[in-house]
Amino acid sequence: MNKLRTIIVDDHPIVIEGLKTLLQHEDNLELAGGFNNGAETLEYLKANTVDLILLDITLPDVNGIDLCQEVKQESPETMILILSNHTQRSIIMRAIQNGANGYLLKNSSLDELRHCISEAVTGNICYxxxxxxxMSKPSKNELQGAPQLTRREKQILALLAQGKTSLVIGEELFLSPLTVDTHRRNLIQKFEVKNVAELIMVATQQQLL
Incomplete structure (x- = not known):
């Protein structure tokens, strides 16, 4: 059996090492390396053949979903399985639209990962x-459309997207950091996301940024 030349792309070195340990005895995989960012991944792809990439979405220099599209342009035959903590349905759909062959949460079992790899090899998309x-349950946001935001929430969302802290945002808008934190929590609740990174990603997808 030809082994699948595999690389792991994740911003946490400990995750890469953990996956290497988990997968080192798999008969159908040849682990070729791990990368912490998109630039190194693309550089490696230009010089090496890669059959399979296990790819995280949160990377320091690029969104993993955008990287997915770039990888497919560089190497259309390379299979990509997203391994992420992002549970937003729209994010999963966008990953598949950008060429991912499957999407797994990081709490998935080794058997689920094995199954998705074998499905990807046969040309199927696997979750x-x-x-x-x-995927079987549209979120309330998707059924209702983008959430309605107040003028203040739009201001704070835009500043959060620029990477500014509550303290800096408070100084710019003449608000206390506590008030900014309250708006931040309200935004996270309205968009039904877990953190600011997801908030910005979903707001961008809904063309609110």
């Missing part, structure tokens, strides 16, 4: 069990 459940 872990939890992702299948997410």
């Amino acid at each position: 872990s069990r939890d992702v299948m459940e997410i």
Whole structure:
């Protein structure tokens, strides 16, 4: 059996090492390396053949979903399985639209990962069990459209997208950091996301940024 030349792309070195340890005895995989960012991944792809990439979405220099598209342009035959903590249905759909062959949450079992790899090899798109459940249930936001934001929430969302802290935002808008934190929490709740990174990603997708 030809082994799948595999690389792991994740911003946490400990995740890369953990996956290497987990997968080192798999008969159908040849682990060729791990990368912490998109630039090194693309550089490696230009000089090496890669059959499979296990790819995180949160990277320091590029969104993993955008990187997915770049990888497919550089190497259309390379299979990409997203391994992420992002559970937003719209994010999963966009990853598949950008060429991903499957999407798994990081709490998936080794058996689920094995199954998705074998499905990808046969040309199928595969999801872990939890992702299948997410895909089968449209979120309230998707049914209702983008959430309605106040003028102040739009201002704070734009400043959060620029990477500014509550303290800096408070100084710019003449608000206390506590008030800014309250708006931040309200935004996270309205968009049904877990953190500011997801908030910015979803708001961008809904063309609010």
